[in-house]
Amino acid sequence: MTENERRRRSVLQEFSRSEKRGVYKAIYRRRDVREHFSPQPISDRLLHKLLDAAHHAGSVGFMQPWSFIVIRSQEVKEQVKKLFGRANDAATKVFEGPRRELYSRLKLEGILEAPINVCVTCDPTRNGPHVLGRHTIRQTDLYSTCCAVQNFWLAARAEGIGVGWVSVFDPDELQTLLWIPGHVIPVAYLCVGYVSEFLSRPQLEIVGWLPRLSLDDIVFDEHWGDKNAK
């Protein structure tokens, strides 16, 4: 066996069967949580652990463009909830007939019920102006920030903590409310807390808003459009 092959084998044995299972379990059981939040506080230590997991996402040119605003104050949450209310009223009107009726029955956020809210931001100027790998695709800093959000989401799931991503706001209003500087982009607003339940499937799938796509229909071979069910 060559040295390379020996190394490759040891890489393959790095994750035990149950460690691997944990990764897929977090991926498949993660939900966008809007209800079932419990008021039970999250310890500073555990929150730090989740934020550190987010902080260990990859980032373009290792720029680490993210920051995290941790909101616990009822007053700030209520202000955010008002922004949501305004944007949601406008959004409702976009849908028509039974779809509008279904939309208005959906609970789309748990801002007040979740003990912690976290706003994840992206600073495109951090470690700039020239960021390795960002010259041709300018928004790769936003992409990196989303990878950090997903790390947070999965680590939280493994800890029994629900996370709900709320995107129904005017981002400028949110920026002003949270004193976020003009050049920094609020990417995600997360409601975070222990929950009594994770739904077995996504809420919008359960209520029939949209079906899960078949993976076969969205995988192509070599070029777009060369369908091959793999």
Added chain:
Amino acid sequence: MTENERRRRSVLQEFSRSEKRGVYKAIYRRRDVREHFSPQPISDRLLHKLLDAAHHAGSVGFMQPWSFIVIRSQEVKEQVKKLFGRANDAATKVFEGPRRELYSRLKLEGILEAPINVCVTCDPTRNGPHVLGRHTIRQTDLYSTCCAVQNFWLAARAEGIGVGWVSVFDPDELQTLLWIPGHVIPVAYLCVGYVSEFLSRPQLEIVGWLPRLSLDDIVFDEHWGDKNAK
């Protein structure tokens, strides 16, 4: 104990200690891989498993905007590599002095060495035009696609498979090359393969391109700027 509390406790016991460890291990040991790829093929079954993990990311309004182009052909890879070469030559010139010298020594992609390349795209028109939750922040479909990429990356890590995200291309050239329709956005180009080694820390940290930020410096309380080391 109330029914809610019983449920909450059972949620907390859902992940065993080693399943939890697996999640953090994947998060902390994931690397943006550009070298040490092995030609060993990845089975269709395993690739399907990784793509299905990506497909189970959350998406705004459950729109599932992603598609995956799986590239195995040496010819297509060589064409992509040419696009990289052109964009990389231009990028090198942006840096000056020792930084340019360091940049030009870095290996930033493993397009030809990785047995599989995967281009992950986002179709903003899918399940549209009105996507639940996307009215105020238009690019949430891109954000969802990045969450799918992170799922793929972490599942691959647990399987001993390295993934490198290459962003040094003109995206329009990549779009044409892979026959991607004009309205669909190529978000990520991933080099995927078994590896003989995962670096202990990110490549750009090891070579001194940039240091890891302290988490304390990027976490705020209640509003941007209210520093509190947590």
